[in-house]
Amino acid sequence: MPSNDARTLLKTAVPTAAAGVITIVVSAAVAGGKGALGALVGTLVAIFFMGLGLVVLERTAKSLPHLFQMMGLMLYAAQLLLMVIFMALFKDTTLFNPRAFAIALVVSTLAWIAAQTRAHMKAKILYVDPDSQKGDKPEKTGPKS
Template identity: 70%
Template sequence: MPSNDARNLLQIAVPTAAVGVVAVAVSGVVAGGKGALGAAVGTLLALVFMGVGLYVLQWTAKTLPQLFQAMGLMLYVAQLLLLLIFVALFKGTSLFDPKTFALALVIATVVWMAAQARAHMKAKIFYVDPDSEKSEKPEKTGSTP
């Protein structure tokens, strides 16, 4: 992973994980051990889904840039469907508190998206690559008038 991508990932994942730790602590106080476990699972699920999605989008941007926008839309729809399936499978579980799970999942996802938008706005991305402009110009050969 290039250093810029790793830096963006850190700027996104660290705030999300920090909010997840707070959600686990608050859920533990409010709903006990099952609440803390639910919040931990929700946060971890959001981190994994969004992290994999970011990796796939970065890979698509580098290898198939013409498919970037379509892949982004498809990826977000797939993430929502997978989360819906996960929530439906664990709807009546007694393993963890489903309410704290859902709340932590939503909060972690919103923080991830906000941090991703902030990281993108602060990134210094060239609109024109200055090095490629120099190398693409043919040198003048022959006599000049």
């Protein structure tokens, strides 16, 4: 993974983990051990899905840049759909508190999106490829006079 991608991943995963820790502490205080476990699972699921999506999106941007915007929209829709499926699958579980799980999943997802937006806005990304022109003057394509 190139360093810019690793920086983006780090700048999004750390604030998401911090939001997850806060959610875990609040869930532990409100719902006890099962609440803390539910919040932990929700945070880990959100970080996994969003991190996997970021890696896929970065690879798509490098290999198929013309599909980047469409891929990003499709990826976010797929991630949200998968998270809704996870919440539906675990709504009746007795392993952990499903409400804490759902709240942590939503809070972690929103924290990831906010952190990813901030990281992208702060990143210094070139919009012109400096290697594409090697100092050669472009040929004139218009009529010759």
